[in-house]
Amino acid sequence: MEKKTFFKTTSHISIIFLTFFLPMATSNDDQQLNTLLTIKTSLNSPNTHVFDNWISSNSVCKFTGILCDINNMVLEIELSNKNLTGSVPFSSICELKSLEKLSLGKNMLHGEISSDLSKCVGLKYLDLGNNFFSGEIPSLSSMKNLTHLYMNCSGFSGIIPWNSLESLTGLVVLSIGDNPFHQTPFPEAVSRLLNLNWLYLTNCSIGGEIPRWIGNLTELINLEIAMNYLSGEIPVEITKLRKLWQLELYQNDLTGKLPVGLRNLTNLEYFDASSNKLYGDLSEIRFLNNLVSLQLLENEFTGEIPQELGDFKKLVDFSLYQNKLTGPLPQRLGSWAEFDFIDVSENFLTGPIPPDMCRKGTMTKLLMLQNNFTGTIPESYANCKTLIRFRVSKNQLSGVVPSGIWGLPNVDIIDIESNDLEGPISADISNAKVVKQLYLANNKLSGEIPSEISKAEALSLIDLSDNQFSGKLPSSIGELKKLSNIHLDGNQLSGSIPESLGSCDSLNDLSMAFNSLSGPIPASLGSLKNLNFLNLSNNKLSGRIPESLSSLKLNLIDLSDNDLSGLIPASLSVMASNGSFSGNDDLCSHTLKNFKQCSSAKSGMSSDLRTLIVCVLIGSIAMLVSLALFIYSKRSSKEHEKSWKENSWDVKSFHVLTFTEEEILAAIDQDNVIGKGGSGNVYKVSLENGLDLAVKHIWHNDSCGGEKKSSTPMLAKGGQKLKEFDAEVHALSSIRHINVVKLYCSISSEDSSLLVYEYMPNGSLWDRLHMFKKMELDWSTRYAIALGSAKGLEYLHHGCERPIIHRDVKSSNILLDELFKPTIADFGLAKITQTNSTKDSTHVIAGTHGYIAPEYGYTNKINEKSDVYSFGVVLMELVTGKRPIEQEFGEKKDIVEWVSSKLKTKESVLSLVDSAIAEHFKEDAIKVLRIAILCTSTLPAVRPMMRNVVKMLEEAEPCKLVGIVIAKDGDKKDKLQEHKL
Numbered sequence: 001m002e003k004k005t006f007f008k009t010t011s012h013i014s015i016i017f018l019t020f021f022l023p024m025a026t027s028n029d030d031q032q033l034n035t036l037l038t039i040k041t042s043l044n045s046p047n048t049h050v051f052d053n054w055i056s057s058n059s060v061c062k063f064t065g066i067l068c069d070i071n072n073m074v075l076e077i078e079l080s081n082k083n084l085t086g087s088v089p090f091s092s093i094c095e096l097k098s099l100e101k102l103s104l105g106k107n108m109l110h111g112e113i114s115s116d117l118s119k120c121v122g123l124k125y126l127d128l129g130n131n132f133f134s135g136e137i138p139s140l141s142s143m144k145n146l147t148h149l150y151m152n153c154s155g156f157s158g159i160i161p162w163n164s165l166e167s168l169t170g171l172v173v174l175s176i177g178d179n180p181f182h183q184t185p186f187p188e189a190v191s192r193l194l195n196l197n198w199l200y201l202t203n204c205s206i207g208g209e210i211p212r213w214i215g216n217l218t219e220l221i222n223l224e225i226a227m228n229y230l231s232g233e234i235p236v237e238i239t240k241l242r243k244l245w246q247l248e249l250y251q252n253d254l255t256g257k258l259p260v261g262l263r264n265l266t267n268l269e270y271f272d273a274s275s276n277k278l279y280g281d282l283s284e285i286r287f288l289n290n291l292v293s294l295q296l297l298e299n300e301f302t303g304e305i306p307q308e309l310g311d312f313k314k315l316v317d318f319s320l321y322q323n324k325l326t327g328p329l330p331q332r333l334g335s336w337a338e339f340d341f342i343d344v345s346e347n348f349l350t351g352p353i354p355p356d357m358c359r360k361g362t363m364t365k366l367l368m369l370q371n372n373f374t375g376t377i378p379e380s381y382a383n384c385k386t387l388i389r390f391r392v393s394k395n396q397l398s399g400v401v402p403s404g405i406w407g408l409p410n411v412d413i414i415d416i417e418s419n420d421l422e423g424p425i426s427a428d429i430s431n432a433k434v435v436k437q438l439y440l441a442n443n444k445l446s447g448e449i450p451s452e453i454s455k456a457e458a459l460s461l462i463d464l465s466d467n468q469f470s471g472k473l474p475s476s477i478g479e480l481k482k483l484s485n486i487h488l489d490g491n492q493l494s495g496s497i498p499e500s501l502g503s504c505d506s507l508n509d510l511s512m513a514f515n516s517l518s519g520p521i522p523a524s525l526g527s528l529k530n531l532n533f534l535n536l537s538n539n540k541l542s543g544r545i546p547e548s549l550s551s552l553k554l555n556l557i558d559l560s561d562n563d564l565s566g567l568i569p570a571s572l573s574v575m576a577s578n579g580s581f582s583g584n585d586d587l588c589s590h591t592l593k594n595f596k597q598c599s600s601a602k603s604g605m606s607s608d609l610r611t612l613i614v615c616v617l618i619g620s621i622a623m624l625v626s627l628a629l630f631i632y633s634k635r636s637s638k639e640h641e642k643s644w645k646e647n648s649w650d651v652k653s654f655h656v657l658t659f660t661e662e663e664i665l666a667a668i669d670q671d672n673v674i675g676k677g678g679s680g681n682v683y684k685v686s687l688e689n690g691l692d693l694a695v696k697h698i699w700h701n702d703s704c705g706g707e708k709k710s711s712t713p714m715l716a717k718g719g720q721k722l723k724e725f726d727a728e729v730h731a732l733s734s735i736r737h738i739n740v741v742k743l744y745c746s747i748s749s750e751d752s753s754l755l756v757y758e759y760m761p762n763g764s765l766w767d768r769l770h771m772f773k774k775m776e777l778d779w780s781t782r783y784a785i786a787l788g789s790a791k792g793l794e795y796l797h798h799g800c801e802r803p804i805i806h807r808d809v810k811s812s813n814i815l816l817d818e819l820f821k822p823t824i825a826d827f828g829l830a831k832i833t834q835t836n837s838t839k840d841s842t843h844v845i846a847g848t849h850g851y852i853a854p855e856y857g858y859t860n861k862i863n864e865k866s867d868v869y870s871f872g873v874v875l876m877e878l879v880t881g882k883r884p885i886e887q888e889f890g891e892k893k894d895i896v897e898w899v900s901s902k903l904k905t906k907e908s909v910l911s912l913v914d915s916a917i918a919e920h921f922k923e924d925a926i927k928v929l930r931i932a933i934l935c936t937s938t939l940p941a942v943r944p945m946m947r948n949v950v951k952m953l954e955e956a957e958p959c960k961l962v963g964i965v966i967a968k969d970g971d972k973k974d975k976l977q978e979h980k981l
């Protein structure tokens with residue numbers, strides 16, 4: 001009764017109020033309008049039109065992204081993923097008293113979050129994730145009604161305000177991962193949030209063990225705590241989380257077995273515990289029959305893969321590489337759903353390849369390298385048109401390769417190396433339009449190489465060595481313009497080498513040894529400007545060695561054991577000592593002892609050749625050369641001379657080159673200094689034959705005065721160190737990449753070493769950007785330099801036997817050739833020239849002020865990601881034209897802080913771009929700047945790997961309007977799921 005009366009009364013009153021206070025309502029509208037217009041002026045949206053209808057003549061409730069309640073009060077602001085820049089005016093926003101949802105995720109917002117945010121007490125949904133904020137997360141304890149909180153991947157640092165979060169017991173979603181927070185143990189506050197069904201704490205510096213109370217959060221559907229420092233075992237309590245649909249534990253230090261009872265989590269669809277130290281068998285997985293994705297790669301699991309997995313009806317991704325698993329794969333594996341990929345490489349698996357993984361026609365990757373699989377390649381894969389990778393190398397597969405495999409239209413690598421496979425390469429290969437690499441070595445493949453191979457026009461590598469191929473090489477092979485490596489060694493090929501091979505312009509490595517090839521060496525090979533290795537040994541080649549080969553700059557030539565005759569061309573003669581020409585009875589020479597003298601008086605042979613002592617081939621014996629004859633250097637003191645030039649020099653040599661160490665030593669003079677680097681002076685040496693070299697002089701101890709007095713790092717004394725130095729130099733000199741400077745050889749004495757490099761006529765990027773010889777580099781040149789040097793660094797990180805961390809990436813270590821092609825220089829030197837280095841060489845501190853990653857501050861353990869930081873600084877230099885440290889940045893500020901202080905508005909972002917860059921390229925430059933910002937993230941784990949930097953840079957190609965993916969899709973982390981190969 002009472003209730004009813006009350007109700008009546010209120011409705012009466014509201015009618016009166018409505019008519020009476022109408023002007024009041026308008027002023028409320030005005031206030032909302034003012035607030036929203038303030039937001040509009042603070043935020044910018046470069047290429048979208050979100051704010052176009054945010055104008056005073058319009059009702060706020062009609063503004064894009066605004067939702068009102070029935071009283072026309074603003075209830076929701078939904079502006080996520082709109083390319084917004086600027087900083088957020090929280091004090092204005094929180095004047096909207098009815099606001100329940102504020103969604104600004106996936107933009108490019110920056111600045112600190114002011115404590116005004118806590119005035120938004122009515123918020124239920126707050127999304128600030130995937131932005132470029134800085135500073136700490138302020139207290140949120142006033143937002144008692146908050147159910148959804150997204151702050152992930154947004155640049156927040158410092159300490160997570162757990163005290164303010166633990167009272168938010170209504171939280172259903174808590175997503176604060178991917179931020180560079182201070183390291184903390186697993187926060188107990190989370191144990192109070194019993195309504196959570198989504199917890200995203202990936203990549204947030206959490207250490208210690210996973211707490212047992214995790215089992216109390218029984219509403220959890222998604223638990224992501226990957227990429228932290230979690231150790232110990234996975235607690236058995238996790239098995240109480242019966243609603244779990246996704247469990248992500250990858251990249252921690254977890255050990256022990258999968259907990260007993262994991263089998264109860266039958267709702268689990270996504271399970272990833274990769275890259276931990278887990279062991280034991282996989283029997284708990286047997287009952288998880290709703291799994292869509294199972295990823296347990298890089299652990300120590302043993303035992304067999306449970307047969308039940310063959311009946312998992314939803315399984316799509318299956319990655320267990322690098323474990324110690326044995327036994328066969330379930331034969332019906334992947335045959336039910338739209339299966340995508342399998343990677344079980346590097347285990348001890350046996351039995352046949354499951355035949356039906358591509359039954360639904362969706363499979364993209366089949367990776368089963370390095371196991372003991374037997375049987376044939378199932379015919380079914382010959383029809384699997386979606387396959388991008390087919391890699392089954394290093395197994396015991398046998399039988400004929402199904403002919404359709406050769407013609408898979410989307411495959412980019414076919415790798416069946418080191419098996420017992422038979423049959424020909426079929427003409428189907430003409431359909432393989434995107435195949436780049438064919439690894440077929442070490443099988444029993446036979447037949448002729450089909451002329452249709454020329455239609456596989458993307459081919460860059462063909463390795464057919466050690467098979468039973470026969471017949472002639474098709475002359476169509478000359479059409480393969482991208483071919484850079486061709487290895488045909490150890491087959492039964494006959495006939496002549498096609499002249500057309502000379503039109504494979506990209507050819508770098510040509511090897512056809514141990515066949516029955518006959519006829520002459522085509523003169524056309526002399527036009528292969530990029531050729532580095534040429535091995536035609538052990539064939540039946542006849543005729544003269546074409547003079548045209550003289551123009552090549554080869555690292556290796558082997559024409560031994562053929563029937564060649566005539567004069568060995570002069571410039572090739574220097575290699576004769578390595579047996580390059582032996583076993584050809586009719587070859588002659590004017591100078592080489594082991595060959596008969598040429599009868600005709602063709603002469604022209606330089607007698608200098610006899611005095612040439614060259615850097616010989618890799619692995620050859622070092623020569624001791626006494627250099628007592630030195631009379632040198634007017635400038636330096638007599639003692640100085642004595643201290644190094646009169647020593648005996650040890651030539652460690654790696655590439656075939658024609659110069660004498662006298663020539664080199666003679667040029668080590670102040671007049672020829674072209675650079676003074678951290679590890680020593682660099683000299684230009686012009687050889688008589690016209691070749692220019694760059695020579696770096698590094699001191700091993702401090703017994704010398706003069707030029708080395710700078711901050712030059714030195715090798716500790718003693719032969720042991722010298723040996724390490726030599727070993728390191730040897731390793732470095734074997735690196736070959738178009739964007740990595742070539743190290744030809746080292747010449748060492750007891751107290752110093754000379755490193756002989758190829759010479760880069762355009763000097764360093766630093767010089768071109770900042771020094772007196774500054775040049776106007778246009779954006780396309782800068783972009784090409786960015787991409788090229790990224791590729792060089794990527795190669796050092798990922799392309800070598802072991803990753804090479806540069807440790808001193810900077811613009812002065814990026815050298816430019818005559819066409820401004822960039823090469824990375826000085827790699828690895830920081831390590832080998834370090835004094836007092838501890839045993840663990842990854843602890844060596846190196847680098848240059850302005851380029852040094854912040855983790856140096858709190859740890860001396862560095863990895864590739866420190867190089868990525870430094871590279872980000874180089875990208876900023878390219879975009880802004882500024883040095884890493886400039887007065888104008890203000891006290892104690894570097895370029896990274898300066899850039900981040902300028903992300904407020906589109907105008908200020910554009911003002912960062914070097915004024916020398918043409919207006920129409922500025923947007924393109926901003927794209928690269930975004931990558932630079934990502935590379936210079938404070939937390940190493942947030943920085944991309946170099947291979948991703950390369951990808952992103954490729955997408956930022958000028959004038960191609962491809963956006964850079966900075967924001968991640970949802971808050972599920974992107975990760976490398978496939979095999980590292």
Ligand SMILES: *[C@@H]1O[C@H](CO)[C@@H](O)[C@H](O)[C@H]1NC(C)=O
Nearest residue numbers: 120121122123142143144145
């Ligand atoms: C929180 O929600 C309740 C129930 O919907 C509501 O009555 C209360 O006003 C809200 N609190 C704030 C501060 O808006």
Ligand SMILES: *[C@@H]1O[C@H](CO)[C@@H](O)[C@H](O)[C@H]1NC(C)=O
Nearest residue numbers: 188191192212213214215216
């Ligand atoms: C977890 O739940 C158990 C049983 O309800 C309770 O005794 C324990 O205190 C809880 N742990 C935490 C940390 O809240």
Ligand SMILES: *[C@@H]1O[C@H](CO)[C@@H](O)[C@H](O)[C@H]1NC(C)=O
Nearest residue numbers: 047048081082083962963964
């Ligand atoms: C954001 O910018 C990118 C690239 O400039 C563009 O492709 C994308 O469509 C923009 N997003 C929106 C929502 O307009």
